[in-house]
Amino acid sequence: MIVNHSTDTCKCIIANQLSEIRNIVNILDDLxxxxxxxxxxKNQLNLVVEEVVSNIMKYAYPDENNHLITLEFCNExxxxxxxxxDDGKTFNxxxxxxxxxxxxxxxxxxxxxxGIHLINSxxxxxxxxxxxxxxxxxxxxxx
Amino acid sequence: xxxxxxxxxxxxxIEIKGRLNTTNFAExxxxxxxxxxxxxxxxxxxxxxxDYVSSSGLRVFLVALKALKKLNGKFVLCNLQEGIxxxxxxxxxxxxxxxxxxxxxxxGVF
Numbered sequence: 129m130i131v132n133h134s135t136d137t138c139k140c141i142i143a144n145q146l147s148e149i150r151n152i153v154n155i156l157d158d159l160x161x162x163x164x165x166x167x168x169x170k171n172q173l174n175l176v177v178e179e180v181v182s183n184i185m186k187y188a189y190p191d192e193n194n195h196l197i198t199l200e201f202c203n204e205x206x207x208x209x210x211x212x213x214d215d216g217k218t219f220n221x222x223x224x225x226x227x228x229x230x231x232x233x234x235x236x237x238x239x240x241x242x243g244i245h246l247i248n249s250x251x252x253x254x255x256x257x258x259x260x261x262x263x264x265x266x267x268x269x270x271x
Numbered sequence: 272x273x274x275x276x277x278x279x280x281x282x283x284x285i286e287i288k289g290r291l292n293t294t295n296f297a298e299x300x301x302x303x304x305x306x307x308x309x310x311x312x313x314x315x316x317x318x319x320x321x322d323y324v325s326s327s328g329l330r331v332f333l334v335a336l337k338a339l340k341k342l343n344g345k346f347v348l349c350n351l352q353e354g355i356x357x358x359x360x361x362x363x364x365x366x367x368x369x370x371x372x373x374x375x376x377x378x379g380v381f
Contacts, residue, residue, distance in 0.1 A: 146294050171354045178325045182293040230363025234340055239333050242326040242362050249361045
């Protein structure tokens with residue numbers, strides 16, 4: 129992980145390896161202290177970033193090559209913005225059709241498909257763009 | 272994450288400590304499978320020391336619940352921290368799982 133950190137922003141570049149999840153936890157621990165985030169907010173952001181990044185690692189790269197994923201956290205005062213950029217195959221987050229039936233009974237409840245639902249439920253806004261062959265996901269959470 | 276399994280007179284108690292996420296969910300999945308394969312049909316998961324769960328962990332809970340339901344068993348959770356409870360509510364898990372505030376209450380259902 130490469131980190132470029134200033135007062136209100138933190139840019140991290142991670143490899144497409146699940147072991148980087150541990151480094152994201154550490155970064156958010158540091159940001160929570162610096163930006164005065166509650167434990168609840170920190171865990172919510174951690175959950176969202178884990179879901180986004182693990183989806184990219186599992187589904188975005190059909191090849192076996194190394195890829196880099198960029199994460200940018202920005203403290204805008206009344207909200208936190210998280211921008212995630214990857215060079216994987218196109219995945220328009222806004223068109224993802226993985227809404228689970230959260231009212232289904234145990235027998236009917238499908239296993240999986242919860243990650244995107246959690247992201248949409250926790251964050252206040254989710255925006256997606258495809259720029260220069262890259263997926264750019266911008267998430268915000270009001271504070 | 273640490274998983275501790277304890278025998279109780281009416282069920283098996285599984286204590287999970289730390290963070291359950293996409294890097295370690297398979298450890299818990301294998302523990303549940305091992306217990307079910309060994310004939311255990313009453314599992315109580317004590318989440319008092321579980322600090323964090325992501326969708327990979329939720330999936331493991333759901334798979335275990337489905338498996339035990341088919342076998343007429345019981346899969347019960349207790350002591351969920353506020354953040355975990357929120358994830359259970361958002362995902363609708365709160366309505367399909369038996370969740371108790373205290374371990375004593377949960378032990379009462381076996």
